Structures are given as C-alpha cells and as structure tokens.
Amino acid sequence: MITNSNPYDELMAFQRDTEALEEVAGRLGWDQETMMPEGATDQRAAERAAISKVIHARNTDPQISDWLARAESQDDVAAANLRLIRRNHDKMMKVPARLAAEIASTTSKAQSIWAAARQAEDVSAFLPVLENVVALRKEEAAALADGGDLYDALLDGYEPNTSGARIADMFASMRPRLVALREAVLSAKAPMILSGHFDETMQLQLSAELAQAFGYNLDNGRIDKAVHPFSSGSGQDVRITTRTNPADPFNCFYSTIHEVGHATYEQGIDNAHFLTPLGRGVSLGVHESQSRIYENQLGRSRAFTCWLFTRMTDLFGDFGVPDAETFYHVVNRVNDGFIRTEADELQYNLHIMLRFDLERALMSDDLQVSDLEAAWNDRFLSDFGYAVDKPSNGVLQDVHWSVGLIGYFPTYTLGNVYAGCLHAAMRDALPSLDDDLARGDTSAATAWLRTHVQRHGGLYEPVETIAKAAGITPSHGPLLDYLETKFSDIYGL
Amino acid sequence: MITNSNPYDELMAFQRDTEALEEVAGRLGWDQETMMPEGATDQRAAERAAISKVIHARNTDPQISDWLARAESQDDVAAANLRLIRRNHDKMMKVPARLAAEIASTTSKAQSIWAAARQAEDVSAFLPVLENVVALRKEEAAALADGGDLYDALLDGYEPNTSGARIADMFASMRPRLVALREAVLSAKAPMILSGHFDETMQLQLSAELAQAFGYNLDNGRIDKAVHPFSSGSGQDVRITTRTNPADPFNCFYSTIHEVGHATYEQGIDNAHFLTPLGRGVSLGVHESQSRIYENQLGRSRAFTCWLFTRMTDLFGDFGVPDAETFYHVVNRVNDGFIRTEADELQYNLHIMLRFDLERALMSDDLQVSDLEAAWNDRFLSDFGYAVDKPSNGVLQDVHWSVGLIGYFPTYTLGNVYAGCLHAAMRDALPSLDDDLARGDTSAATAWLRTHVQRHGGLYEPVETIAKAAGITPSHGPLLDYLETKFSDIYGL
Numbered sequence: 001m002i003t004n005s006n007p008y009d010e011l012m013a014f015q016r017d018t019e020a021l022e023e024v025a026g027r028l029g030w031d032q033e034t035m036m037p038e039g040a041t042d043q044r045a046a047e048r049a050a051i052s053k054v055i056h057a058r059n060t061d062p063q064i065s066d067w068l069a070r071a072e073s074q075d076d077v078a079a080a081n082l083r084l085i086r087r088n089h090d091k092m093m094k095v096p097a098r099l100a101a102e103i104a105s106t107t108s109k110a111q112s113i114w115a116a117a118r119q120a121e122d123v124s125a126f127l128p129v130l131e132n133v134v135a136l137r138k139e140e141a142a143a144l145a146d147g148g149d150l151y152d153a154l155l156d157g158y159e160p161n162t163s164g165a166r167i168a169d170m171f172a173s174m175r176p177r178l179v180a181l182r183e184a185v186l187s188a189k190a191p192m193i194l195s196g197h198f199d200e201t202m203q204l205q206l207s208a209e210l211a212q213a214f215g216y217n218l219d220n221g222r223i224d225k226a227v228h229p230f231s232s233g234s235g236q237d238v239r240i241t242t243r244t245n246p247a248d249p250f251n252c253f254y255s256t257i258h259e260v261g262h263a264t265y266e267q268g269i270d271n272a273h274f275l276t277p278l279g280r281g282v283s284l285g286v287h288e289s290q291s292r293i294y295e296n297q298l299g300r301s302r303a304f305t306c307w308l309f310t311r312m313t314d315l316f317g318d319f320g321v322p323d324a325e326t327f328y329h330v331v332n333r334v335n336d337g338f339i340r341t342e343a344d345e346l347q348y349n350l351h352i353m354l355r356f357d358l359e360r361a362l363m364s365d366d367l368q369v370s371d372l373e374a375a376w377n378d379r380f381l382s383d384f385g386y387a388v389d390k391p392s393n394g395v396l397q398d399v400h401w402s403v404g405l406i407g408y409f410p411t412y413t414l415g416n417v418y419a420g421c422l423h424a425a426m427r428d429a430l431p432s433l434d435d436d437l438a439r440g441d442t443s444a445a446t447a448w449l450r451t452h453v454q455r456h457g458g459l460y461e462p463v464e465t466i467a468k469a470a471g472i473t474p475s476h477g478p479l480l481d482y483l484e485t486k487f488s489d490i491y492g493l
Numbered sequence: 494m495i496t497n498s499n500p501y502d503e504l505m506a507f508q509r510d511t512e513a514l515e516e517v518a519g520r521l522g523w524d525q526e527t528m529m530p531e532g533a534t535d536q537r538a539a540e541r542a543a544i545s546k547v548i549h550a551r552n553t554d555p556q557i558s559d560w561l562a563r564a565e566s567q568d569d570v571a572a573a574n575l576r577l578i579r580r581n582h583d584k585m586m587k588v589p590a591r592l593a594a595e596i597a598s599t600t601s602k603a604q605s606i607w608a609a610a611r612q613a614e615d616v617s618a619f620l621p622v623l624e625n626v627v628a629l630r631k632e633e634a635a636a637l638a639d640g641g642d643l644y645d646a647l648l649d650g651y652e653p654n655t656s657g658a659r660i661a662d663m664f665a666s667m668r669p670r671l672v673a674l675r676e677a678v679l680s681a682k683a684p685m686i687l688s689g690h691f692d693e694t695m696q697l698q699l700s701a702e703l704a705q706a707f708g709y710n711l712d713n714g715r716i717d718k719a720v721h722p723f724s725s726g727s728g729q730d731v732r733i734t735t736r737t738n739p740a741d742p743f744n745c746f747y748s749t750i751h752e753v754g755h756a757t758y759e760q761g762i763d764n765a766h767f768l769t770p771l772g773r774g775v776s777l778g779v780h781e782s783q784s785r786i787y788e789n790q791l792g793r794s795r796a797f798t799c800w801l802f803t804r805m806t807d808l809f810g811d812f813g814v815p816d817a818e819t820f821y822h823v824v825n826r827v828n829d830g831f832i833r834t835e836a837d838e839l840q841y842n843l844h845i846m847l848r849f850d851l852e853r854a855l856m857s858d859d860l861q862v863s864d865l866e867a868a869w870n871d872r873f874l875s876d877f878g879y880a881v882d883k884p885s886n887g888v889l890q891d892v893h894w895s896v897g898l899i900g901y902f903p904t905y906t907l908g909n910v911y912a913g914c915l916h917a918a919m920r921d922a923l924p925s926l927d928d929d930l931a932r933g934d935t936s937a938a939t940a941w942l943r944t945h946v947q948r949h950g951g952l953y954e955p956v957e958t959i960a961k962a963a964g965i966t967p968s969h970g971p972l973l974d975y976l977e978t979k980f981s982d983i984y985g986l
C-alpha cells in the first residue's frame with residue numbers, strides 16, 4: 001500500500017493510520033461513557049482489547065526501527081515527529097508483550113475491585129490487588145528505566161522530561177505557603193453559601209453558551225452528559241461531556257469550562273500536525289495548564305464572574321446572591337473537604353502533594369501497600385487539620401491507582417503551576433483583559449493561548465512549550481503569588 | 494498472544510478479534526450518521542480507511558489458510574464457522590489489494606458525484622464515474638467468478654448460494670401478477686389520505702413504544718434520529734435510527750418497525766455465536782425477510798393497525814380518520830409514485846425487478862451505461878404506466894450503484910418473498926395471532942421468528958434457513974397470494 005520510497009514519508013503514512021486508530025479507540029471510550037447500551041459491556045471489552053492489540057502491534061512494528069534508522073529530518077517538524085515516534089517506539093519495545101497484557105488484565109479487574117471496596121468502605125478488600133498493580137508497574141518501570149529511577153520512568157509516560165526529584169523540590173517549596181494560606185483563609189469570615197434549585201436544562205443551556213464563549217468549536221465537537229466530565233479526541237473531532245446537579249450549577253459550569261480548556265487545546269493545534277504525533281497536546285501537565293487557566297484564572301476571576309452573575313440572573317432570576325462582588329466570593333469560597341475533585345484552587349494542590357509523596361514512596365519501597373491507608377490519614381490530618389472519617393473520603397477516593405496510573409497525579413499540579421506562569425504573561429500582554437472578561441469576552445485570552453501554546457501541539461517539549469509562551473523558566477512563584485493575592489483580597493487577610 | 498495449540502481454537506480466537514474490529518468499524522458508520530460533528534469528515538474518512546486496512550489484512554492473513562488446512566470440525570457449529578471463514582478468506586484472496594483499494598477510492602468519489610448529479614438533475618455528470626464503477630466491479634467479479642457468471646459472483650456477496658438466473662425466473666413469474674394487481678387497485682376507489690400535523694416528540698414516543706412492543710431490547714440497543722433510518726451492529730450492541738416528518742407519522746412508525754425487524758434479528762441470535770461468523774444475520778435477503786414481516790405482514794395487518802389506531806387516537810386525539818377499518822385502508826393506500834423507498838408493499842417489488850434486470854444487463858454487456866437512463870425510463874413506463882419526469886425520480890434516485898452495490902437490489906424482493914413464506918407458516922402455527930395483534934401484542938409472532946429463524950444466525954445457508962422455518966422450499970407463491978388477497982379485500986376487487 002505504501003509506495004513512496006522516502007523513509008520519512010513511509011513512516012509518517014504508517015503513523016497516520018496508527019494515529020487514526022488511536023482516535024477510534026478513544027472514541028470507543030467516549031461512546032462507552034455517553035451512548036453505549038448497558039448490556040454491551042462484554043462486547044465493548046472485546047472491541048477495546050482487539051483494537052488495543054492492533055495499535056500495540058503497530059507501535060512495536062519492526063519496520064519502525066528501520067524507517068527511523070533511514071529517515072532524515074529536513075526541518076523542525078520532521079525532527080519533532082521523529083523524536084516522538086522514536087521515544088514511543090523505544091518505550092513500547094522495552095515492555096514485554098506478556099507484561100503489557102498482564103497489566104491490562106490486572107488493572108481492568110482492579111478497577112472493579114476498587115469500586116466495590118470503595119462502596120463497602122473496605123480498604124482490605126482493595127489492598128491485595130493494589131499490591132499486584134504496584135508490583136506490575138514496578139516491573140514495567142524497571143524495564144523502561146535502564147537502571148534509572150523507577151518513579152521517573154512512569155512519570156515520563158505522562159510528563160516527559162521532568163523528574164520526581166525536581167517535582168518534589170518544587171512541591172516542598174509550595175506546601176508550607178499553601179498550608180499557611182489555607183489556615184489563614186479558613187480562620188477568616190467565610191462568604192455565604194449558594195443555595196436553591198437551578199433548572200438542569202437551563203444549566204446545560206448556559207454551559208453550552210460558556211463553552212462557545214471560551215472558544216470551543218462545535219463544528220468539530222459536541223457536548224453530552226456523563227457521570228464524570230471529560231474531553232475526548234484530537235484533530236477534527238474533540239468531544240466534551242458535562243453533568244448537572246440542581247443544587248450546584250457551578251459544578252456544571254466550571255466542569256464545562258475546564259473540559260473546554262482541554263478541548264480547545266486539541267482544536268487549536270496547527271492543521272499541519274493533523275494525524276501526526278505533533279497533533280495532540282504535548283503532555284498532561286501542559287493539557288492541565290489549559291483546562292486550569294480557563295477554569296480558574298479566567299473563569300473564576302472577579303471580572304468574568306461579574307458577567308456570569310448577570311447571565312445567571314437573566315436565566316434563574318434572583319437566586320439569593322445580592323450582587324456581583326458577593327457572587328465572586330461565593331464562587332471562590334474555600335471549604336473544608338476530603339475530596340480532591342471537589343477542592344477549590346487553593347487546596348487542590350495539597351491533595352496532589354499528598355498523593356505524589358505516597359506513590360513515590362511506594363515505588364521506592366519506602367512505603368508498603370499495607371501501610372498506605374495509615375500514611376494517607378496521617379498526612380491528611382497534618383495538612384488539613386482534621387481526620388479522614390472513612391476510606392471513600394480517604395485512600396479509596398480516586399480511581400487512579402487501581403488502573404495503574406502512578407506518576408499521573410503530579411501533572412495536575414504541574415498544570416496549575418504552568419497556568420500560573422501563563423496567566424502572568426497573559427496579563428502583561430493583555431492590559432485590557434479584565435474589561436473583556438467583564439463583558440464575557442474571552443477571545444483575546446483564548447487567542448493568546450492558541451498562539452503561544454496550543455497551536456504547537458507536540459512540537460516542543462512540555463517545559464519548553466511553557467517557557468516559550470511565558471517568557472520565563474516555569475516555576476511555582478507566579479501561581480503562589482496569584483493565589484495569595486486573590487484569596488487575601490477575598491478573605492480580607 | 495494465541496497460546497492454544499488447537500488450530501480451530503486458534504483460528505476462532507483470531508476471528509473473534511476480527512469480528513470485534515468489524516463491530517467497531519460499523520459503529521464508526523453509526524456515529525457518522527448520528528453523532529459526528531460536521532467538521533470531522535476528513536478525519537472520519539482517515540479513521541475508516543485505517544480500520545478497513547486492518548480488517549482487510551486480517552481477512553487475508555496467511556495464517557488463516559494454515560489454520561483452515563489443519564482445523565477439524567467436531568460439530569455443526571464448528572463446520573459452519575469453518576465454511577463461512579473459508580468462503581470469506583477465499584473471496585478476499587481472489588481480489589488483488591490494488592483492485593480493492595481502487596474500488597474503495599472510486600466509489601467514495603462516485604457517491605459525491607452522484608449526490609451532486611442528482612441535485613442538478615444531470616445524468617451525464619454521473620455516467621462517466623458510473624462507467625468506472627461498473628468496470629471495476631466487473632473486474633472484481635471476474636476475479637471472483639473463476640469463469641462463472643459475473644453477476645452471480647457479485648450477488649453472492651449479499652445473498653450466498655443463489656443465482657441471477659434463478660431470481661430472473663422467479664421475478665418473471667411474479668411480475669405479470671404484480672402489474673395486473675397494481676392496475677386493478679389503481680383503477681378502484683382509493684381510500685382517504687391522512688392529513689394533519691403530528692407532534693414529532695409524540696411520534697418518537699410512540700415509535701419507541703412500537704420498537705419495544707416488537708421485541709427490541711433497549712438494554713442492548715438505542716434509538717436515535719438520522720436522515721435515513723438504519724440498523725447497525727450485532728451481538729450486544731444493535732442500534733437503530735428513525736426519522737420524523739410532522740405531516741407523515743407513518744414514515745416514522747413503519748421505518749422504526751422495519752429497523753426493529755433487522756435489529757431483533759441480530760439481537761435474537763444465540764449467545765453461543767457471539768463474535769463468531771455465525772453471530773450475525775446470514776444474508777441480506779433473510780435480514781430483509783425479518784424487517785419486512787415486522788413492517789408489513791404484522792405491522793400493516795388489519796389486526797395490528799386496529800391497535801395502532803387506538804394508540805394514535807390516545808396521543809393525537811381525533812386526527813380525521815373516522816374508524817379503525819378506514820385507518821387500515823389509509824395505512825395500506827396504494828399511490829402512484831416514482832421513488833422505490835416510498836413505495837407500498839404491492840408496488841415495491843416492481844421497482845426492484847426494474848433495477849435487477851438493468852444491473853444484470855450491465856454486467857453481461859447487454860446494456861451500456863450510456864443507454865441506462867433510456868432503458869430505465871422505458872421500463873418504468875411499461876410497468877407503471879406513466880413517464881419518469883426527472884432523473885432524481887428515475888435513474889438517479891438510489892445511491893446503490895454509485896457505491897458499487899451491484900447485485901444488492903434483488904435481496905430486497907427476496908426478503909419479501911421469504912417474509913411471505915414465513916408469514917404463511919406463522920399463521921398456521923399461531924391461530925390466535927390476529928387476536929394478539931389487535932391487542933398490540935406481537936410476542937407470539939416475534940417469539941416464533943426468533944425460534945425458527947433468528948437464533949440460528951449464520952448456522953444454515955439462507956435458503957435452508959427459510960426452508961427449515963417455513964417448512965417449504967421458498968417460493969414467491971405465498972407472497973403473491975397474500976398481496977392479492979389483502980389488496981383485493983381493501984380495494985373491493
């Protein structure tokens with residue numbers, strides 16, 4: 001089928017089909033969460049296993065080594081494509097097929113066991129399979145690491161070119177300031193709490209309006225409901241989901257804006273990178289920087305919430321919040337709570353640091369799976385000042401470890417840190433940003449992100465991507481400055 | 494990955510993944526018609542091409558010949574699986590990859606050209622590419638036919654184990670009786686015409702009720718709207734679509750019942766055949782027998798329309814039809830018309846016979862593409878008594894030939910013929926069928942079809958499947974007797 005005799009072009013033609021198949025596999029996941037009939041579970045598992053095998057076989061195809069050996073890069077784009085294909089192929093070749101299959105089947109079972117254990121508040125029911133998952137991921141890490149750090153080998157699968165040690169240093173600087181800010185805020189007088197009943201159809205209507213206001217292109221996307229909001233797909237077909245709760249419209253609105261951040265990143269990548277390795281977000285951290293800056297620095301700003309207050313009043317009438325300034329405080333209210341996914345932007349990173357330290361200790365054998373719950377509960381008490389009351393509010397709350405996602409959590413905070421850097425640079429570049437946001441106009445902000453971050457896709461390494469856009473070496477300084485300023489202002493510290 | 498040393502089991506494990514991938518490919522088609530964002534066309538084409546290549550490579554994998562040579566069948570099911578895998582593999586191996594790719598790319602282009610030509614009422618814009626399509630399909634037929642009849646080689650892809658000559662004989666016996674019945678009916682006094690505005694949400698509500706009344710299992714399916722109704726998928730995930738027109742609720746209701754016939758066939762296949770070659774409907778003709786018997790012999794019966802009249806009155810109030818008997822006549826009204834897909838059960842087969850004779854003549858070189866329109870118009874005038882007024886009402890009305898579907902049309906009438914045989918046998922077996930249908934209860938009828946036809950899937954050859962169920966060698970007699978009795982009664986002939 002491949003007739004072109006240039007090795008680079010042959011490789012890219014082969015890769016294009018692999019990318020297309022990965023899009024198909026991703027859409028099976030979307031369909032499963034939104035459209036699939038309940039009774040189709042077994043068939044879907046067989047379908048996903050079959051297409052995974054095909055994709056794995058392509059990614060480890062011996063032709064790739066041959067093409068890579070012969071291909072020459074004429075430009076930056078070709079060099080980046082070759083770099084990403086080589087990295088992926090090398091990784092895939094290091095992990096024996098037997099191990100990859102065992103990880104897939106064990107994590108698939110572990111996810112169900114985790115769900116049942118969480119439901120039953122029974123940590124001991126989950127630990128044996130978690131032990132297996134950790135052991136298998138360690139074995140994979142050893143295969144990937146070439147004698148290097150095991151945690152770093154896994155982290156590299158989500159955020160290339162960083163290290164656990166570097167992140168640990170950064171987190172160590174951030175943590176005391178966040179703990180102190182959190183304590184100060186929670187000692188101050190809290191804003192009012194939103195209450196009432198908000199029609200779900202109208203929530204969805206406003207959420208679609210928000211999605212488009214933030215630049216989501218529905219000609220290349222769609223919005224459906226799902227239990228857990230997510231963004232799915234790259235290129236011309238990037239779909240998001242949202243959810244509604246009649247008592248909590250902010251959940252719907254800010255979930256939507258968050259997923260729109262992910263989705264517009266994918267939609268904003270240069271067409272030249274369509275169906276190539278450069279044609280998707282470069283790392284989870286950079287992805288999260290987009291979703292977070294849309295959701296928090298833009299969406300939860302005083303200026304934008306002023307506009308949102310007016311739109312909510314249009315749709316829901318008087319909903320008990322007297323004015324825009326109070327509304328801004330309500331949106332940014334800091335609450336005690338056990339659950340990461342419900343945390344505000346101040347406390348969120350403390351949840352991540354806890355998980356990062358624990359999973360890194362698991363990988364280095366400084367912590368045993370049998371001691372994980374106690375370690376979680378101690379750390380939670382120390383950072384948050386109150387004790388975990390039940391496992392579903394503690395060590396059993398997240399799906400990640402059950403499905404083998406070790407090294408994934410820190411990318412959430414990396415995303416917040418990157419968002420802090422980008423936000424500072426964007427503020428310098430767009431002096432009238434608040435005037436725009438107060439009119440519900442995000443176009444200058446989203447255009448800035450598209451130009452400086454999104455369009456590059458995988459062209460540059462993650463840190464390089466942020467550094468080029470922000471004009472500084474990424475660090476946690478801007479994020480912490482922003483958080484301290486914002487919450488000191490709201491809470492009158 | 495395959496560790497079992499029994500060649501049959503190895504082959505079936507390989508085949509199971511192929512079947513799963515074919516389900517995935519089919520669902521991409523469903524998604525394209527129901528969910529896909531408009532701007533994703535190019536990406537979807539790349540995705541479908543990529544998965545088609547994967548499936549083609551699997552179907553022509555050299556391991557299959559080896560497994561087939563060594564596999565032994567212990568029972569009927571294994572023998573049938575081996576027979577179907579061998580047939581498919583032999584066919585795929587006979588068609589050069591170059592030719593298969595050329596057919597795919599030419600028909601893809603031809604479909605757009607056809608759509609534009611139909612829009613512009615310009616036959617000459619379509620004929621050059623149709624010439625290419627016919628030439629390529631002839632080349633494929635020659636590769637498949639081993640010196641046999643070219644038309645039969647293509648027909649076999651849709652309806653195995655029959656022949657153009659056999660169908661031509663049958664159609665020759667049917668045609669005069671249908672033409673005569675049609676003339677008699679159209680000379681008699683016609684029933685009233687339904688008019689009014691029927692709320693589309695209520696149409697969808699009643700259509701979902703009809704789907705479930707006819708045994709469609711929504712735990713393994715779903716109903717969405719699409720421009721052209723269709724059924725998609727096998728096994729645990731069989732989805733249908735329908736459409737609404739405020740002026741014509743029958744279109745929605747009978748499209749739904751028709752697609753439910755296809756879908757319940759797939760849903761009714763024994764679980765033992767899940768993700769094997771036996772796990773889907775055995776041929777297009779047998780498939781159509783299920784959709785037609787649901788739609789016509791059951792759904793348009795006097796007994797069932799009596800129940801439907803009551804339900805429509807419940808939902809829409811007085812809609813201008815005075816009583817159930819008049820309603821039965823309205824549902825079965827025979828109208829002049831050019832369009833196959835809008836034809837009633839009496840005239841439908843005349844549309845098919847026209848296409849069958851023309852496409853068979855194209856394949857045997859008795860007709861040139863350049864003479865196709867004139868041949869169509871002559872034949873239409875002769876069978877229907879009035880002249881085609883424009884190409885979109887004539888030779889440009891169907892998509893089939895543009896996408897290379899030659900040998901496909903006769904399966905529609907075969908389906909009607911098979912439905913006639915099954916209906917006669919079902920009436921003998923279920924003496925109280927009309928009492929059930931008058932209460933909207935199709936369960937005895939659908940259970941009879943499930944037991945006698947649907948559960949077998951691909952276990953028996955198509956004619957054998959119908960013969961076992963009907964207890965007779967399939968022939969057109971029962972269908973024509975049924976049509977003559979029904980329409981003589983309605984039209985007082």
